[in-house]
Amino acid sequence: xxxxxxxxxxxxxxxxxxxxxxxxxxxxxxxxxxxxxxxxxxxxxxxxxxxxxxxxxxxxxxxxxxxxxxxxxxxxxxxxxxxxxxxxxxxxxxxxxxxxxxxxxxxxxxxxxxxxxxxxxxxxxxxxxxxxxxxxxxxxxxxxxxxxxxxxxxxxxxxxxxxxxxxxxxxxxxxxxxxxxxxxxxxxxxxxxxxxxxxxxxxxxxxxxxxxxxxxxxxxxxxxxxxxxxxxxxxxxxxxxxxxxxxxxxxxxxxxxxxxxxxxxxxxxxxxxxxxxxxxxxxxxxxxxxxxxxxxxxxxxxxx
Numbered sequence: 001x002x003x004x005x006x007x008x009x010x011x012x013x014x015x016x017x018x019x020x021x022x023x024x025x026x027x028x029x030x031x032x033x034x035x036x037x038x039x040x041x042x043x044x045x046x047x048x049x050x051x052x053x054x055x056x057x058x059x060x061x062x063x064x065x066x067x068x069x070x071x072x073x074x075x076x077x078x079x080x081x082x083x084x085x086x087x088x089x090x091x092x093x094x095x096x097x098x099x100x101x102x103x104x105x106x107x108x109x110x111x112x113x114x115x116x117x118x119x120x121x122x123x124x125x126x127x128x129x130x131x132x133x134x135x136x137x138x139x140x141x142x143x144x145x146x147x148x149x150x151x152x153x154x155x156x157x158x159x160x161x162x163x164x165x166x167x168x169x170x171x172x173x174x175x176x177x178x179x180x181x182x183x184x185x186x187x188x189x190x191x192x193x194x195x196x197x198x199x200x201x202x203x204x205x206x207x208x209x210x211x212x213x214x215x216x217x218x219x220x221x222x223x224x225x226x227x228x229x230x231x232x233x234x235x236x237x238x239x240x241x242x243x244x245x246x247x248x249x250x251x252x253x254x255x256x257x258x259x260x261x262x263x264x265x266x267x268x269x270x271x272x273x274x275x276x277x278x279x280x281x282x283x284x285x286x287x288x289x290x291x292x293x294x295x296x297x298x299x300x301x302x303x304x
Contacts, residue, residue: 004072004073004076006040006043007065007069007070007072007073008073009026009036009040010037010040010048010062010065010066010069011066011069011070011073011138012025012026012138013026013033013037013049013056014049014056014058014062014066014136014138015137015138016056017055017056018054018055018056019033019034019037019051019056022056037049044061044065046059046061047059047061047062048061048062048065049062063136066136067135067136070135070136070138071135074273077279089120089280090118090120090121090280090281090283090284090285091118091120091121091280091281092120092121092122092279092281093121093122093123093124094121094122094123094124094140094141094281094282094285095123095124095126095137095138095139095140095141096111096123096124096125096126096139096140096141096142096143096285097125097126097127097128097132097134097137097139097141097142097143098125098126098127098142098143099127099128099129099143099144099145100127100128100129100222100223100224101223101224101225101244102143102145102241102243102244102268103125103127103143104127105244106243106293107125107143107289108125110288110289110292110293111123111125113288113292114284114285114288114289117288118281118284121281121284121285123285126139129192129222134153134271134272134273135273140272140279140281140282140285141270141271141272141282141285141286142270142271142272143158143268143269143270143271143289144268144269144271145161145241145266145267145268145269146264146265146266146267147264147265148269148271152273152274153271153272153273153274154271154272154273154274155269155270155271156269156270156286156290157267157268157269157297158268158269158270158289158290158293158296158297159243159267159268159293159296159297159302160267160268160296160297160299160301160302160303161241161242161243161266161267161268161296161301161302161304162241162242162262162263162265162266162267162301162302163239163240163241163242163263163264163266164239164240164241164242164245164249164256164257164259164263165184165237165238165239165256165257165258165261165263166231166237166238166240166245166248166249166254166255166256166257167231167234167236167237167238167254167255167257168231168232168233168234168253168254168255169252169255170234171188171231171234171235171236171237172255172257174234175187175188177257178237178257178258179258180211180258181202181204181211181213181258181261182211182213184202184213184215184237184258185213185214185215185216187215187217187236187237188216188217188218188235188236188237189202189215189216189217189236189237189238189239190217190218190219190220190227190230190231190235190236190237190238191217191219191220191221191227191239192220192221192222192223192224192227192239192240193220193221193222200214200215200216201213201214201215202215202239202263203263203264204258204261204262204263205261205262206260206261206262211261215237217235217236217237218235218236219235219236224240224244227240228240228244228245228248231254232248232253232254237257238254239263241266242266242301242302242304243268243296243302243304246301246304247304268293268296270286270289270290272286
């Protein structure tokens, strides 16, 4: 096996939770995965993965091999596209990540249309609300809400969006409508729980004023649809993106709370590793998504 194919093989294994899953993804047996991995480690003279019966983990050498290897493979792919003149032909496998709710409701239909247009492209969609590392996880594209955390990545704005606070009329009638962010501490609030660091802390601004409020409430989940359902049932005040709750606000099933205060940014971006030669498949998908969401970039509040 040559070094380039070893890099691609190792990247696939490292993305999986264990060797059995890696074997399923690669279409070979677990012993074959173990044998080839051991051969790569012998050739390099280092251990790349810590392996147990349940999962695998990267060693420091393995992490370096994975991250730098992804860069080498990307440069090789760009070189081959340049030499072969096939930059305009989208083909091959793509791995795309997005948040659970937006990915399910808006991205999945857009991908359905995309693969009909480009039948030589195979898309694998990963829905998660956990942070992702595009390079380390071998992702081609991520659909992300909010600010871009890494300057080494390229982002294209897909859609305007903002977060709002809202609640049902029944809850506001029972508990009252807060007039200042500090009053949220006396209200039942509903959460999307993504990590302990940000759980229960809301940041609001109005001009030069800024308020950080520690809030609490009876219900939390890692799925937005569950929490929206609880808000509709009158359990408390919810923070959600307009793309999800705008129809409920228009129908009156939910009402805005503290509309004069702004919440952290929530515009929607297509994010991909910065490269001098973007692959034809990634370029085609980004262009396709920009066209699909064009109305949400020009309309007020994203036109949701």
